[in-house]
Amino acid sequence: MLLRFRVANHRSIRGEQTLSLTAAPRRGEAKRTQPLQVAGIYGANASGKSNVLDSLRWMSDAIRLSHTHWKPTGGVPRRPFKLSPAGRETPSFFEVDFLHEGVRYSYGFEVDDEVVLGEWLNTFPRGRVRKLFDRGGPTDFTFGRGLAGETQRIRKLTRPNSLYLSCAASNNHPLLSGLYERLTSSGAYFIQHGELHERFRLDVVKHILDAEYATDDINELLRIADLGVERMELVETGAQEKKVVLRRRMEDAPPLSLEEESAGTRAWLSLLGHTLSILYIGGTLLADEIDSSLHPLLSSTLIRMFKDHDINRHGAQLIFSSHDTTLLGSLLNEEILARDEVWFTEKDDSGATSLYSLAEFHTRRDENIERGYLQGRYGAVPYLNFESIREIFKKGPVLKP
Incomplete structure (x- = not known):
């Protein structure tokens, strides 16, 4: 500290x-x-x-x-x-x-x-x-x-x-x-504004989802933010690759990729990985x-x-x-x-x-x-x-x- x-x-x-x-x-x-x-x-x-x-x-x-x-x-x-x-x-x-x-x-x-x-x-x-x-x-x-x-x-x-x-x-x-x-x-974790840094922060979120140690917490914080997102998931894309998709609250709505979401949704989501990591360990x-x-x-x-x-x-x-x-x-x-x-x-x-x-x-x-x-x-x-x-x-x- x-x-x-x-x-x-x-x-x-x-x-x-x-x-x-x-x-x-x-x-x-x-x-x-x-x-x-x-x-x-x-x-x-x-x-x-x-x-x-x-x-x-x-x-x-x-x-x-x-x-x-x-x-x-x-x-x-x-x-x-x-x-x-x-x-x-x-x-x-x-x-x-x-x-x-x-x-x-x-x-x-x-x-x-x-x-x-x-x-x-x-x-x-x-x-x-x-x-x-x-x-x-x-x-x-x-x-x-x-x-x-x-x-x-x-x-x-x-x-x-x-x-x-x-x-x-x-x-x-x-x-x-x-x-x-x-x-x-x-x-010390350092995060900056910008597309490159946002992608890096989203990779941290992707790692958390893949490790499954804070998935429930991230999804709950997504719902609380009132962004219209119910949860996010990792889905297979082939060649052992995975990508993050977000599912809306409407049951019949197709999942959207991160690139299709608003800048505000991506900004909040990209902050959550580092925030939870630092809160968990100090x-x-x-x-x-x-x-x-x-x-x-x-x-x-x-x-x-x-x-x-x-x-x-x-x-x-x-x-x-x-x-x-x-x-x-x-x-x-x-x-x-x-x-x-x-x-x-x-x-x-x-x-x-x-x-x-x-x-x-x-x-x-x-x-x-x-x-x-x-x-x-x-x-x-x-x-x-x-x-x-x-x-x-x-x-x-x-x-x-």
Whole structure:
């Protein structure tokens, strides 16, 4: 379970930015460490919302792939800030605080184009920091007494351009393998909008249907969504191939393939596979443009599933970007997102993204957050001068009909 994520020099993120997933203290309260299940990121187009999610995905991929897939002499495939020459010359920084089996850990690293410049792992038993390992350069390691196992052998196997955590997991280190698993395959699923990514998500649904371990749950969620679909099935198409078809509620209606369904039906269905997987095992779902092709009541239902402790029994988290401002208000008289669950991105004149929380604003309890956001009260909205648009058409050519 993520508690905090920090990043610097990744794509449009130049200076260090922090995304906190712990509840903000209310007035008069001491600082709290209660984890949040949901964080929604809002901002204008091209403000960096997707890049915040991408930085988390890149960190997870680096942990998963650096030892086994990065070329030994290929450097580090990072994505620094490109709108300034200093971006290529400055290290990229990633750090995450998280809970694993009830224990808090802090893990991070710095990289340039060629090597790992620093890497560290700390734990916090009884609230006090304890160093497990620290890497002061590509080959400069120190280890804490709390880290058992074949640390020196793994150190010798760690390349200058790969992460120690990645190498340790490949060599079955007892503790670090579990942390690696938490931060990679069982820790973060990343889903994007677009036809290619939709097909990938639908393949996950197809796998669930084929394995028959959550078919009833998916079909029930399809029916609840009121899409006119009763159930979906896998049918043989020949040559040992299978495809997904959806059966309508009318008994005499022929089944339809996914390609024949509406964009909204495919969007909801394609989200269900990853959502159920992450709710069943715990971890973090990173969803870019969660509202794409979805009715606000469906996207709000997805958020409520993660915030409901009877449904989300393993502490799964949802971090998403959206333009759907209705999620900032109340649907059916129920608050969807609390103030510390709402984040904004905004770009400065140099094209660099800043990330900040709604909790930083002193809002009234009865304040209309949706209206305030659209009015620009919290920033992170595009500035559109409609009079300038009028001028374009006044000067434009006049064509005869």
